[in-house]
Amino acid sequence: MIIDRLFNEVEKNGNVCVGLDSHLDYIPVNLKEKYQDIDEVLFKYNKEIIDKTCDLVPVYKLQIAYYEAYGIKGLLGYKKTIEYLRSIKKITIGDIKRGDISSTAEMYAKAHFEGEFEVDFITLNPYLGFDTLTPFLKYIESGEKGVFVLLRTSNPGAKDIQYLKVSPKDEYLYYIVGDKLNEIGTKYRGSCGYSSIGAVVGGTHVDEAKEIRNRYKNMFFLIPGYGHQGATGKDVSLYLNNGNGGVINSSRGIITAYKNYEDGNQRFADYARKAVLEMREDIQSESGV
Numbered sequence: 001m002i003i004d005r006l007f008n009e010v011e012k013n014g015n016v017c018v019g020l021d022s023h024l025d026y027i028p029v030n031l032k033e034k035y036q037d038i039d040e041v042l043f044k045y046n047k048e049i050i051d052k053t054c055d056l057v058p059v060y061k062l063q064i065a066y067y068e069a070y071g072i073k074g075l076l077g078y079k080k081t082i083e084y085l086r087s088i089k090k091i092t093i094g095d096i097k098r099g100d101i102s103s104t105a106e107m108y109a110k111a112h113f114e115g116e117f118e119v120d121f122i123t124l125n126p127y128l129g130f131d132t133l134t135p136f137l138k139y140i141e142s143g144e145k146g147v148f149v150l151l152r153t154s155n156p157g158a159k160d161i162q163y164l165k166v167s168p169k170d171e172y173l174y175y176i177v178g179d180k181l182n183e184i185g186t187k188y189r190g191s192c193g194y195s196s197i198g199a200v201v202g203g204t205h206v207d208e209a210k211e212i213r214n215r216y217k218n219m220f221f222l223i224p225g226y227g228h229q230g231a232t233g234k235d236v237s238l239y240l241n242n243g244n245g246g247v248i249n250s251s252r253g254i255i256t257a258y259k260n261y262e263d264g265n266q267r268f269a270d271y272a273r274k275a276v277l278e279m280r281e282d283i284q285s286e287s288g289v
């Protein structure tokens with residue numbers, strides 16, 4: 001199952017998920033001048049970062065908005081990047097955060113689990129209801145695909161809706177979501193013990209971290225918020241289990257790390273590698289593995 005592959009990759013390479021949120025403003029001028037087409041600029045930037053980090057990380061996440069924003073050429077850059085990652089056997093997360101009525105969700109599943117945009121995992125938004133998840137289950141059942149469903153997000157606005165107290169137990173709304181995901185996910189557990197239905201849990205809020213980790217022992221977490229959004233190694237390691245059970249995403253903190261160095265423009269991928277190494281060490285030292 002895909003979750004076993006991810007679990008094993010984490011055992012081997014640690015927890016860092018490189019977020020390829022490749023805004024053109026993040027890309028060094030010399031690289032932008034070298035290639036005429038946006039798809040090539042995006043792909044070459046991503047490829048250099050991938051080539052310098054792939055021995056250190058278990059997985060890459062592409063937030064699709066950074067590609068959609070550049071139209072057809074942007075999406076071509078997305079396609080080329082995920083194809084390259086899959087060709088070198090790295091696990092891919094398409095951060096698409098979809099959620100819609102089931103007939104439409106069926107087409108989202110087809111769009112991102114098959115064809116030109118095929119990835120291993122996608123992110124989903126469950127706040128339109130749990131029926132929106134059904135069309136993805138047949139892909140998960142095949143063993144080859146997985147999902148990370150938003151549970152409690154990293155942004156300050158997470159408090160607006162996800163933290164509303166709801167009956168019957170007067171608990172936070174996100175626990176209703178988590179309990180249901182846990183229940184659906186039981187059927188899709190791999191030999192590692194985790195389910196291919198994982199959850200997104202922002203690392204920026206830590207008050208309930210222990211409770212979330214204990215309550216959802218078989219859930220694998222995608223944990224964003226490290227670095228630019230303020231979460232530290234200490235914060236995010238609260239969501240891990242013996243150093244596994246989660247991957248921690250950093251996007252800007254890795255792909256724009258070069259901006260802090262005078263020779264950064266020429267060596268952006270070297271500085272991405274340095275940022276990954278530092279992040280990996282930070283997490284490992286805090287999670288005690």
Ligand SMILES: O=C(O)c1cc(=O)[nH]c(=O)n1[C@@H]1O[C@H](COP(=O)(O)O)[C@@H](O)[C@H]1O
Nearest residue numbers: 063123153154200202224228229250251252
């Ligand atoms: O699903 C996500 O990946 C996600 C969920 C969440 O709660 N917070 C969050 O920041 N993300 C994504 O994680 C990435 C964070 O980027 P950086 O803040 O630059 O590391 C972006 O691609 C966000 O869209």
